[in-house]
Amino acid sequence: MSDPKNQTVVRVAVDPGDSPRERRTPGLVVVAGADIGKRHPLPAGGLVIGRDPHAAGLVLVDPAVSARHCVVELVGGGSFRVSDLGSRNGTFVNGEKVGERTLVEGDKIFVGETVLRFSLSDEIEEQFHDRIEVLMNVDALTGLLVKRAFDLELARAFEAAKRAGAPLGLLMMDLDGLKSINDHRGHQMGSLCIAEVGAMIRQEIQPFGRACRYGGDEFIALVEARGADGAAAIGERIRARVEGYEFVRDGVRVSTTISIGVAELEPGLATPDHLLQLADEALYRAKRAGRNRVER
Numbered sequence: 001m002s003d004p005k006n007q008t009v010v011r012v013a014v015d016p017g018d019s020p021r022e023r024r025t026p027g028l029v030v031v032a033g034a035d036i037g038k039r040h041p042l043p044a045g046g047l048v049i050g051r052d053p054h055a056a057g058l059v060l061v062d063p064a065v066s067a068r069h070c071v072v073e074l075v076g077g078g079s080f081r082v083s084d085l086g087s088r089n090g091t092f093v094n095g096e097k098v099g100e101r102t103l104v105e106g107d108k109i110f111v112g113e114t115v116l117r118f119s120l121s122d123e124i125e126e127q128f129h130d131r132i133e134v135l136m137n138v139d140a141l142t143g144l145l146v147k148r149a150f151d152l153e154l155a156r157a158f159e160a161a162k163r164a165g166a167p168l169g170l171l172m173m174d175l176d177g178l179k180s181i182n183d184h185r186g187h188q189m190g191s192l193c194i195a196e197v198g199a200m201i202r203q204e205i206q207p208f209g210r211a212c213r214y215g216g217d218e219f220i221a222l223v224e225a226r227g228a229d230g231a232a233a234i235g236e237r238i239r240a241r242v243e244g245y246e247f248v249r250d251g252v253r254v255s256t257t258i259s260i261g262v263a264e265l266e267p268g269l270a271t272p273d274h275l276l277q278l279a280d281e282a283l284y285r286a287k288r289a290g291r292n293r294v295e296r
Helices: 123-137 147-164 178-185 187-205 228-243 272-288
Strands: 025-032 039-041 047-050 070-076 079-084 091-093 096-098 100-103 108-111 114-121 168-176 209-215 218-224 247-249 252-254 257-264
Touching: 039 114, 039 123, 070 108, 079 091, 114 123, 123 147, 147 168, 147 209, 147 218, 147 272, 168 187, 168 228, 168 272, 178 187, 178 252, 187 209, 187 218, 187 228, 187 247, 187 252, 218 228, 228 257, 257 272
Parallel strands: none
Antiparallel strands: 025 039, 025 114, 047 070, 070 079, 079 100, 091 096, 091 108, 108 114, 168 218, 168 257, 209 218, 247 252
């Protein structure tokens, strides 16, 4: 299924006299579950909720959720309906199991471990939700995803790649010698290094996947549709950029390097954690071999 962000979003008038600017955008807000706080606008063609990334617009990585679990769609006259799609464990609205149900604002849809609130938001409320999503999911220093948000992205990409038999690469990265910079040049210089390396990683990864500040001076990135060779090539570009860059603050100049471990999805890997472990082991090899290198 195509990404709902790239589809036309429904707007409805709550009152027949509402002007176009007062029309509300229907959506589902995650109020319980791994992606809490995220708002999903409803595209004109409806929004399928399920576990299969190729069949659902809202993907929930949850074994209790069916591949195509339920759909929320406009049914005419400004009304919206949720319909179960033959799921194994059922779809519930306000605690009651339903085959289909017309929705009113505030209704809560229970799908596996996730609870979604149906809402009609005006422009100000949409901006509020967008801002909350950034605060919750984006690291303020680097502009990269925070670990919690990245873990969800990795779980979805892992599920999609496994189902499609497609390649998936993972890069685990760690700055070399940042402690020395913090000790001798101050933590503000260390923070500058982290921020600017984060920007380099974002620029190199963004066309192919998602990147994260995993903690401190550690970074991680997933690369879709590319195995170890493609991921290693991107890692080498990142390594070379960091090695050749001079970090400047208040006239003080420092340099650093980065070590990178690369892993790829293999048939025997059962969970994203197993892929993370392989990338972490490759990073350890890069450190042990002298740092400032890409290892698989």
